[in-house]
Amino acid sequence: MEATTHYDGSGTEAWQRTSIGKFREEDMYTTSGVLDENAPDQTGIVSSTYVRGGKIHSPQTGKRGPGGSRPHRATLKEGDLVVVLVRRPGDTAFVTADHAGWTASRSIGIIRADPHVVRWLRIWLQTPTAKARIDEAVTAHVEPTVSLDTLRSMPFPLPPPDVITKYHRAFSLIDEKIDLHEEAARKAVELADTIHDDWSTASPVWETRLLREVAKAKTGSGSARSIPREIEGPRVDAITPTDLFDLTVPHVERFRLSRPADAAEAWPPGTFMLSTRPDGSHIAVTQHPASPTRGVVAVRPEDDKDSWWLLHELRSRSSDISQMAQGRNAREISARALSRLSLAWPDSITRADFHSLTDPLHAMARQLVSESATLYDLKDALLRDISAKTGVLLEQEAESEEGVRPPRPSMVPTPREATTSHESGWSPENRQAPA
Numbered sequence: 001m002e003a004t005t006h007y008d009g010s011g012t013e014a015w016q017r018t019s020i021g022k023f024r025e026e027d028m029y030t031t032s033g034v035l036d037e038n039a040p041d042q043t044g045i046v047s048s049t050y051v052r053g054g055k056i057h058s059p060q061t062g063k064r065g066p067g068g069s070r071p072h073r074a075t076l077k078e079g080d081l082v083v084v085l086v087r088r089p090g091d092t093a094f095v096t097a098d099h100a101g102w103t104a105s106r107s108i109g110i111i112r113a114d115p116h117v118v119r120w121l122r123i124w125l126q127t128p129t130a131k132a133r134i135d136e137a138v139t140a141h142v143e144p145t146v147s148l149d150t151l152r153s154m155p156f157p158l159p160p161p162d163v164i165t166k167y168h169r170a171f172s173l174i175d176e177k178i179d180l181h182e183e184a185a186r187k188a189v190e191l192a193d194t195i196h197d198d199w200s201t202a203s204p205v206w207e208t209r210l211l212r213e214v215a216k217a218k219t220g221s222g223s224a225r226s227i228p229r230e231i232e233g234p235r236v237d238a239i240t241p242t243d244l245f246d247l248t249v250p251h252v253e254r255f256r257l258s259r260p261a262d263a264a265e266a267w268p269p270g271t272f273m274l275s276t277r278p279d280g281s282h283i284a285v286t287q288h289p290a291s292p293t294r295g296v297v298a299v300r301p302e303d304d305k306d307s308w309w310l311l312h313e314l315r316s317r318s319s320d321i322s323q324m325a326q327g328r329n330a331r332e333i334s335a336r337a338l339s340r341l342s343l344a345w346p347d348s349i350t351r352a353d354f355h356s357l358t359d360p361l362h363a364m365a366r367q368l369v370s371e372s373a374t375l376y377d378l379k380d381a382l383l384r385d386i387s388a389k390t391g392v393l394l395e396q397e398a399e400s401e402e403g404v405r406p407p408r409p410s411m412v413p414t415p416r417e418a419t420t421s422h423e424s425g426w427s428p429e430n431r432q433a434p435a
Helices: 115-124 128-137 148-153 161-202 304-316 318-324 348-398
Strands: 016-019 028-032 081-084 092-094 108-113 155-158 207-210 215-219 235-239 257-260 272-277 280-285 290-292 297-301 342-345
Touching (some): 092 115, 108 115, 108 148, 115 155, 128 348, 155 348, 290 297, 304 318, 304 348
Antiparallel strands (some): 028 108, 235 257, 272 297
């Protein structure tokens, strides 16, 4: 590997400026997948759809891949780093034993190197600096796309192995804690689902009500692209369909987009935001005033004490709601169609009892989601710290290499506003690794 070592007395003296392309072929293997995204759905395929949140979430995880096939260049090995090239360029995940031997699709890049190198690349590609470089390189295809050649040529700082080990341990502990919180929150909501199912099947015949008789519903308007980036004055959460997909629980601490408070009707906290796709409906309960965009329906029960019964009734009707949607991908759901949904509606005493029984479960889930948000803030702080510490290293050396241009400050994505007291100056050089 050819690399430039930088000495500036700021704690990165032994860090090197390098790129994937500077490694020897025997030390770094990179390739892209071989299967089309629309290949027949079968066990053993990893596509960009399944790489989310640092993990591979294939619905076929745990199943054996097709046997009898010879390994080829896109056959995944345990310890590989897979990088999304299409739709969400730069998202990464490690290949575990669950997906070793599977085949990557064309939307996936594969990086295979010494463990400490792929561990560092996994961290580095999450930093604001790396994300800005990838955003610069994204081509204007139908879907955002970055090439494997771009990743090979993109410069990055490489710390010594012992420093990488400390960073890797810190990020691993944060991710493990987040996973524990999300699992506990999911179990709490699933328990409430189970109670609802039990009451629904064991009860006498209850009254059937249409949703419009027990709740107010309205379809959102506008798209994410129409929301201004710079907002002055009061703002509210802007909810898009994408924000609701793949949620582990119906509680979200904060959403990624905001709208001016006077740009559209704002719904109060406790409103359900619902969207659909072929796998069913997806619902979140807002924590703050919020406004739905196109493809999202806001649903507000007439009585707050009916909230949890209505929520779980809607969750139990997920497939029915999806069938009400229009469009090829079942994503065009309207308040008018949803208002015709039939609901099992017990008497007021039963609904109140259900609320009292399940409210502590939802309170627990909300608290766990809030604690996870704090951990995400800490993770963001560490990533910003890495970008800040390596900025001088990349900028000074980049000037001497033709065709390499460091990102301007305005091009670095603004990190999510922290809501905790965590500072961004943490680094593993001045802290012992957790025991």
